[in-house]
Amino acid sequence: MVRVRSRTPLLLLACGLVLITATGCSGGPAPWTAAEASRSSMVATAPQPPLDPGPYNAVLRSVVDGQGLVDYAALQRDPAQLDRYIKALGALAPERFASWPEAEQIALLINAYNAFTLRAIIDNDPIRPSIKAIPGVWKFRRHQLMGRGLTLDGIEHEILRREYNEPRIHAALVCAAISCPPLRQEAFTGAALERQLEDQTTRWLASPVGLAIDRAAGTVRISQIFQWFAEDWPRADPQAAPVPGHAKQSAVLRFIARYRPAAERDLILGGDYRFAYLPYNWDLNRQSP
Template sequence: MHPRPAMVPVRSRTPLLLVCGLMLITATGCGRGPATTLMAGDASRPSLAAVAPQPPLDPAPFNAVLQNVVDGRGLVDYAALQRDPAQLDRYIRALGALAPERFASWSEAEQIALLINAYNAFTLRAIIDNDPIRPSIKAIPGVWKFRRHQLMGRGLTLDAIEHEILRREYNEPRIHAALVCAAISCPPLRREAFTGPALDRQLEDQATLWLASPVGLKIDRAAGTVQISQIFQWFAEDWQRADPTAAAVPGHQKQSAVLRFVSRYLPAQESALILGGDYRFSYLPYNWDLNRQSP
């Protein structure tokens, strides 16, 4: 969820390219060269694209964590998690031991679900590694760009997972309703792990919950204003790429793809207001305070 400058254009993706990209990422992110070039001519490597489908990673340990420490508002009891991180660490160990070939055999939905879960699990671990727990994730030096987490046997940063894999390899802007960077203004942390079969339903539900909250959207009819999360500003290109022919919203042409996405999750009257364009538009201030439960 950490904002960054514009990224390279999306490539056409296959499981082989994605897994090769994972295997080449360093602490500073993915290499820019094609993964297939670096893999060419290596007869010792199996053809990942030809691997038979294998079972997804068991989300039970992560589900246990989310059920135990996340409340109905998506706030986290970090103190409780810090006292007993066993289930979280069990899941994180499984992420590190996951074979790239197994990941490559999954559907796109299963891959996206695993990567969202990994990002959220690693973020929780980064928070509780500090004693005392910091008041904001931004108070942890290098938390996005330098700290590495083991995923499929490779050390990846949170930025690499989000920007270099999820955003670059998949055309799914709803991930921004599911990736939670431990801040009050983030979307709510879901109390269950994401899974391939349920991913579409879960992402739709996350978007609905996020936009129904004051950190996602604020409409003031009396004042004639509409405000949405800065996440839509930071990653506007993801919605534009997903809906390149979005019809223009009068007066807000640059934000048309984002506003049309937002309108899908609103009651009819509010949706009509958003699409009508007769309002002053701005982005909500971002509150980076920790999304923790009150003592």
């Protein structure tokens, strides 16, 4: 279930309501004052239609394989559908976005992050071997979303993580690296978001980049994503019972255990193991030539 930290309609994307500073909106006056945004949100009470994900679905079906790897060369040769979707993201009216249920908002923001990441990769010719080889890709490069220039960090940290109490987004945001969760072959939608996030989390934690248990060595290792964003899980589950020997990671470990078979779940919750984080492979999540 999606848990929302703030029920303020996300007209906050218009910069006047959320400070997206070094990682977010470009300079210049915000198109709304707080009072104007409040009036707009009161008018937009009936949900308006969600953004058509058709062009983005066409991209994902065309260039993403069953393991979540991407044929970037093919996408670079024919980016028309991706650019069509990105253009629609830029033209999306904030009032329309604000009228949607929270699940639809989250789905749109995840899709935007992943689509912008794809565009950032194919903008380089030749394609870089790692997203980390693209200067400013997260903090400085801006993408048009609802008429505002936002960075990838702005979308993830200042909007998704700040405004929604939903740690499963970390199984859905794909930063184009081998150690990222797999990119889905379908767009996220509000109607299917719960199923999609559950499936994404299950797939991620069933993979060696999400969780690695070695019973013989007595170790449990998990993705560094759980370390980088460690505060998101206790915030979502503040009453998590301690895992023996691993109190600091209890909320994360209890979250992970929910998605694993009974034998692994019992091991994780029992606490009798050495805990560590997996190395992170930043090589591009590209299909083999």
